[in-house]
Amino acid sequence: MEKKTYNLFEAAQKQFDHAAELLELDGATRDFLRMPMREYHFTIPLHMDDGKVKIFRGFRVQHNDARGPAKGGIRFHPLETIDTVRALAMWMTWKTSVANIPLGGAKGGVICDPHHLSLGEQERLCRGWIRQVIKNVGPYSDVPAPDVMTNAQHMLWMLDEYEVITGERHPGFITGKPVGMGGSLGRREATGYGVIITVREALREMGIPPEDTTASVQGFGNVAKYAIELYQKMEGKVVCVSSWDENDQCSYSFQKKEGIDLNELSSISDSFGGIDKEKAADLGYAVLPGEAWLEQEVDILIPAALEDQITCENVDKISKRVKIIAEGANGPTTPEADEALNQKELFVIPDFLANAGGVVCSYFEQVQSNMNYFWEKDEVLGKLDAKMTSAYVAVSDFAKAHKLTMREAAYVISVNRVAQACRDRGWV
């Protein structure tokens, strides 16, 4: 018998099955949601710079568009497999659903390594991708976005090819565009602010005024910085942040009991959020080992750096004072550690919900592009607050009503919404 190997899609299906079980979904709905609705597999002939032609394989998987146009990134990955794309497309469906925005889930990609392609070749590859799949994507059916090893430049090439073929301007066909070329303001802030909006709502439920709380943050990148910014606007006090030190190849925590100064630390950090430890020490910060952020006597922990940071080895070092863990990063808690946190009855705002600000902002970009009218930043952030608040409240109410953890509730509620839409449409 051949040994089974780890398969991302099977893992995603298992996760879905668990939610379907809780929701007691009927067989047809389960079968329908376990698989993508549509898959496109195609080849892209690419004229290389040296005159040769190479054939690349491309995909687009639309997992579900019952709630609205499918939405999802395009990955350039040398070892891409269709199962990976299927799994990621399914997760996009749940992600748009938990944020309660009218979009579905999709994912696509090309098997290639851009490290071995010139920019000219990458442009032709992007245009080739659009040509092969243009009949099946569009601003009202399937909206791509940047993902692994693609960026705004690739999106602009793709958008241009789409517009050349249709002969019309459709900025809403794609998201992740630069500001001024159909991009939205507020994208930089969106994820970090979103995390704190969910924290604020959690505190409100607990009846704790934010100004009476302290927090410790792992990471000093975009998510962490804007989370700190909004949290400090709410008069909360951040006493510790950690950041990766490129020279020492390890991370350090920077602690200041009277509260860190965001601008001060930003001015001594590089573009990856690496804080200069000598300068920090000069400014009166205690420079502690990387894991110290987790051991602080605070009310809120915000892991906003990498996955697998809270593990069964360090979960016991978390202070008893901690009330909320808000997952700004993707998957910062291992399943074993998650179990331990549940037993401690620590309130965890799962990544899925906490960092949904990003996808909400993509949705806003699409909306603005479609009407060709772009909001000021305040308007974007105001609408973000409304969306995130209602998303949080829905999950939280669901969790309380059904005695689920926030993580389970977020997942179940999102599956439920999609299943409901399918039913409403009379599909299943």
Place this chain on the structure above:
Amino acid sequence: MNTRKSLDKLVNELKERAKELNCLYKVQELLNDRKKTVDDVLRGIIEVLPPGWQYPEICQAKIEYQNLSYKSDHYQETPWVLNSDIVIQNEIVGMISVCYTEERPLIDEGPFLKEERKLIDTISGQLGFYLLHQRLKTVFEKKGPVPEEKKPEWWTILEMLKGTDPELLIRISRKMINYLGWSGIKEVEMLFDYFNPVYEKDSGLFKEVNRPYQAQKKDDLMFVSFEIFKMAEKHLSEKEILNNIHKWIKEDKSGFLVDILENTGSSLVEISNAIERFHHLLPHGLELSEPRKQSFRVALIRRLLSDQPEYINVAKRFIEINDFNELFKKIISIVGSHGKLGGKGAGLFLSKYILKKSTDKIPLLKEIKTPKTWYLTSDGLLNFIKYNNLEDIVEQKYKDIDQIRKEYPYISHVFKNSSFSPEVINGLSLALDDFGKVPLIIRSSSLLEDRFNTAFAGKYKSLFIANQGTKEKRLQELMDAIAEVYASTFGPDPIEYRREQGLLDFHEEMGILIQEVVGKKVGKYFLPAFAGVAFSHNDYRWSGRIKKEDGLVRIVPGLGTRAVDRLSDDYPVLFSPGQPNLRVNVTIDEIVRYSPKKTDVINLETNVFETIDIGTLLKERGADYPAVHQIVSVLAENYIQQPKKLGMDFQKDNHVVTFDGLINNTDFPEQIYSILKVLEEELNGPVDIEFAHDGKNFYLLQCRPLSYGKINQPALIPYDVSEEKIIFSANKFVPDGTISNISHVVYVDPKKYGELEDYEDLRAIGKAVGKLNNILPKRQFVLMGPGRWGSRGDIKLGVSVMYSDISNTSMLIEIARKQKNYVPELSFGTHFFQDLVESRIIYLPLYPDDQGIFFQERFFTGSENILGDLIPDLARFSEVIKVIDVSHTTGGKVLKILMNSNEEKAIALISESTHIVETNISKEKIFENIRENDIHWKWRLDFAENIAANLDPGRFGVKGFYVFGSTKNATARSSSDIDIIIHFQGTPEQRRDLLLWLEGWSLSLDHMNFLRTGYKTTGLLDVHIVTEEDIKKRDSYAIKIGAVTDAARPLPMGTRLKKEK
């Protein structure tokens, strides 16, 4: 005030040169006028001479020729006179004199300028040729109408020579004998007697005898001359004879140059004068035969540039005699100098002319410049030593290395406080006037540096000076810098390096290059727009599409120092000029992470070399930065945009250095690619160059044969290795290098890794590799694994590691196993490519399923796996991760990996732990290095034992003393620390005392290491205290105690104490 003064001075000097030139033209006009008689000409010269002198109003001239004398009206004998002989065919026939009738301030030669000396010598030289010509004409006219017997034309010429220049006749006759002899004409042998000292007919060989020979009388020779030509007439056509005579007479005119150049005793000044004279003769049509030109070129090259045959062979094809005339004007030498320019100077000079001569083929090369350079010849150092009575210093290199190191600061100090000889100071002062107030770089150019086949890179100092302020200050600064570069010859590092390379006895001389720093002023800083190094062979390929021949460029903003050195905290931008579109970094994250953040500049206010933050400089002075739009890109959210020249906002926008504009929109990649290719082709091998760019022009700063580091020399791949010894082989994308003495292999089994079902397990494998990276001996293990190391996202396809998880490996090997019908694409280390480059970790891809490839899978899967013993927690992964202790498995042997990129071949062998490594370059070299390393570990271990022996376990509460790591493994380098584990069981006070006691040792050992190696740290001991509990739990370093592999070695404690008691 000062500028006003120097401006006046300059104007005056220019006026003088104009007068001198004018004078020279007038003389030439006279000489070229065929209607004028000799008498007319000489009188004319008397008229035109005085106005060419500095004080024409008191200047008088006189010419004496044979018995004639011509004087200007008021000529009188005074002490202030400049004489120059008129020479015809080496015979003084007269003299030109110029005198001042009144006293004037003394300058170069009495009251006369040195330019005036040159002027009068030039005029007398030209007059000599004119007079010779006139004599020949007279003879010719006399002999002209002889009707009775029609003599051949050559006869007339010989007759003429007999009357005017018998010496020349004899020389020509001798040439004819040789000519006939070489043409195989036997009869000529009898004539050899007349012209050669001793000749034995029987043997046909010249023989040296001890007695002096009887010189032939001139008259006899004259007679023989005609006999020779009569004989020649029998065998050669008249035309051939005539052509030869013409050729020989012409060549004879340049005889003075032959004399000077072939005479090893002639000094540079004499050569310089001869070249200048030669240069002035040119307008008169001094045509030379190709062989003679060649011999001149070779002689000049040998005297001034290099005596290496490889160098001369190339240089003679590119450098013309007249090119030296320009060069000599910028050489500072001492009287009687026999020096050369040195390696760097010679390399740059040759490259410049190679590129110049290649512009027809490649027009892009036209734009290439070299910075203005003055040279101080290589014997300047000896002169300096002699002038300051520092002769003792010459024996420095034979002293002990720690003594050399101890004395070096003192030598440097003494040198800086010594003075240069007046002629050198004079020369430097001239050079400074020529440069003006631009920053300069003082580069060493020793005879050892940049020689063909030896790499002696970066061992001697190069210093930047700002060159600002008063002339006195600038001169002092320049002399200080030269003295410091001189002193670096006696520094410990170069001497140790020479000892290692077996070059200690080489007669080392140090030339100096004084070079204008290419660049522009940006605020208070001076810097080039960008600079860097380029290699015609690319040994670090990040894509299979890049060929070795596509080359590699390391480029940085500002001074190139940051591209030359490997940096620990910053990166240069890399690109391959043959494939400029395939960039190393593709994602925005990579581009930003690996972009240069700092730049090296010269601060014109403080006059020092500085490293500053490029972002800050751009915010303050971005608009002034040359070609900035080609260097930086604008970083927006998820987008990197190439800026336009106008409309850049340095306050608001976030800029990153990418060189996108330069690489995508300019000829630069093509230009540098052409340079590398032309130089590689003409210099017969791969080259590396240094360059700088001021935003407008490309400047070549240095060129030399590609230098290899200690580990990246191409290995000699043996072909007679028995198959069972080969662990694996590779034949695609192979770099150069030899990794020897590998003690451990970490092998992530591709099949087993692919079979892992659980995502957490896949991630755990990456973390396990990180743990092994911290435990295994640094640079003595290799990491091998499936697909793409550093995979993110879909980590099934490659072990998910960050750079910090692999930072101690010596090689990173990716294995591409065939899967069903395709071979997965490998990463080429792109996830952390630049980190690999900067820390010299070699990347190698393996394709085990290709034809002709060895891959002994049994070695990896069948050998004893010590993973569980090393880290018991990870025992559950023993199926997936194999850690092989090579020595244990093979009975004391090690793994060695040999790589050769030209052959596209690499093999990994089990070999004896011998330290001899064969390489193409030099067998001794690496052997020597290892031997040096032996010394480093040995005394470290001695001292570790000594410390243990002196440690009182009772006093400090110590239960065990262990040494591990490089000291124990005999791999310590000059920079290694001594790793010690102390099993401690005592009170906090004891612990404090113990640490204090050890700190004393640590500091003194560090000083000792500094004296031996030049490495200074804050202490040489790396002490790890472990407790009973740690040992029980096998925590941290405690696992080293009693470990299965690479265990820490216990040392006996307190032995010395007992003895003393």
